Amino acid sequence: MLTPKSSRPTPERLLDAAEKLMRTIGLANTTTKAIAREAGCSEAALYKHYANKEELFVRVLMERTPNAEPLMAELDRDHAERSVEEGLAAIARHASLFYADAVPMAASLFAEPALLTRHREGVQEIGTGPHVVRDALTGRLRRELERGRLRPDADPGAAAALLLGACFQRAFFLHFSGPHVVQPVEEFAPAVARTLWAAIR
Structure with missing residues (x-):
């Protein structure tokens, strides 16, 4: 059974959102604002867990590939x-x-x-x-x-x-x-x- 998005920890939701956007619209078009919106949290929350968009990209590559x-x-x-x-x-x-x-x-x-x-x-x-x-x-x-x-x-x-x-x-x-x-x-x-x-x- 899938875990509802809202009940997943924020870092995981951000990683899910980053992966979805990077795979569908490309890295160039994926912004931290769009990732935060897709994850259902603020951009400030994103920066509490990840240094920058590049860290999310590397995490998607190394953990989701x-x-x-x-x-x-x-x-x-x-x-x-x-x-x-x-x-x-x-x-x-x-x-x-x-x-x-x-x-x-x-x-x-x-x-x-x-x-x-x-x-x-x-x-x-x-x-x-x-x-x-x-x-x-x-x-x-x-x-x-x-x-x-x-x-x-x-x-x-x-x-x-x-x-x-x-x-x-x-x-x-x-x-x-x-x-x-x-x-x-x-x-x-x-x-x-x-x-x-x-x-x-």
Whole structure:
């Protein structure tokens, strides 16, 4: 049974409202005033719980996007018990699905340079941003390098950029051109992992 909106805690109602608006009208058109109105509370109440709209966006991405938590868990996990290639394939799968969900919400920002600047500053204010996924994968690969599981001259940062860049590009093509121009994720993820692994093992 669904919980009535008014009986849900205010932070949850604000997160529900932010998710609904960001997914339907886009991040650029979603204001804190609109989020508060949708949640049935004041804008002042929103700022009691969240620093800014960008924090709500990050929370929606990381808590309401199905593959965000599995992706971060995969990046943090110690993969000593299985092959690096298998770990990279799992990361590529979750990253591909995560970006496929995130790209449409964020895309509207790029239509307005001033809004993009405000968004960038807001994200920096709360100490996060899309680079955290890249940094986590770089750290994960650096640990593998220290274990001797990568070739000595492998560059963890470049390898992370290659893997995640491919996943992001797949999401862009998926939305821009349609599913017929991309591999199904269950084929794409192991193929990207296999190709990257051939270069750094």
